[in-house]
Amino acid sequence: MQRTERTLLERQYAMLGLMLIAPTVLVFCAVIVYPLVSAVYLSLFSIYTPTLEGDWVGFRNYRELFGTEVFWSSLWNNIIWTGGTLTLQIACGVGMALVLHQNLIFRSLARSLILFPYFISTVVAVLVWKWLFNDLYGIMNHLLIMAGLTEFPIDFLGSMPNAMISVILVGAWKYFPFVVIAVLARLQTIPDALYEAARIDGAGPIARFFDVTLPQLREVLVVIIMLRAIWDFKEFDLIYLLTGGGPITSTQTLPLLVYKEAFALNQMGMASAYAVVMMAIMLVFMILYIRRTRSEDAT
Secondary structure (H helix, E strand, O other), X not given: OHHHHHHHHHXXXXXXXXXXXXXXXXXXXXXXXXXXXXXXXXXXXXEEOOOOEEEEOOOHHHHHHHOOHHHHHHHHHHHHHHHHHHHHHHHHHHHXXXXXXXXXXXXXXXXXXXXXXXXXXXXXXXXXXXXXXXXXXXXXXXXXXXXXXXXXXXXXXXXXXXXXXXXXXXXXXXXXXXXXXXXXXXXXXXXXXXXXXXXXXXXXXXXXXXXXXXXXXXXXXXXXXXXXXXXXXXXXXXXXXXXXXXXXXXXXXXXXXXXXXXXXXXXXXXXXXXXXXXXXXXXXXHHHHHHHHHHHHHO
């Protein structure tokens, strides 16, 4: 009798668990699974965007995709953008976190203000930076001319390599506070005894950073790099609003190419193929991130 009641109670708990998780599963399927399956399905058709009608072409979109120069140039721009902005984010984020970890006056205020770029709207940030970069009345050109570093205004967003450098700088400024938050949280958990032991051994500030701080930050930095690489690789709005992929296609990345194919050229099938290839590239980073987190949980 007790075994029957226990079995009935376990079934009731199991049904309750299913009922609680069902809304999450439905939302997951609606916003993730269905769009992914639809993208793969549409990539096998030649579809006209306004009518969403077209013909089955199989893998022809993928053959054309890998045979076009625009795909490889956009992929290269994506790599340059991701690598450049990620490097600056890590360097500036770690440096700022080390500064904010010290006993400074107004440290709490400084920690709050450093989050400002990350929380500000991308549209507002881009408008401000486009004003700063303007070659006629922008303050950047004004300061450079006053300092005697240049005689003529610099076209920051309309010529290469200035456009790519400017986009990378703005992206690093916008997203480096995320690195600051994560690194600062880890710095606060490093035992002071490690630094005291290093001082006793005669280690200076630089030696303490490489021998104590950096090894303690290695795990969190790996996670940060993986997450930021995924997020930066799929970045669309900041690049689109700053340069629109220009000049010509010099700063055009894969997300911008997907948008162009879908809504400028009205080729939804080809745009879906680009999106699927982009998803496959990002899947590599996701697998590495999942394996890394699982290995940390196991240890």
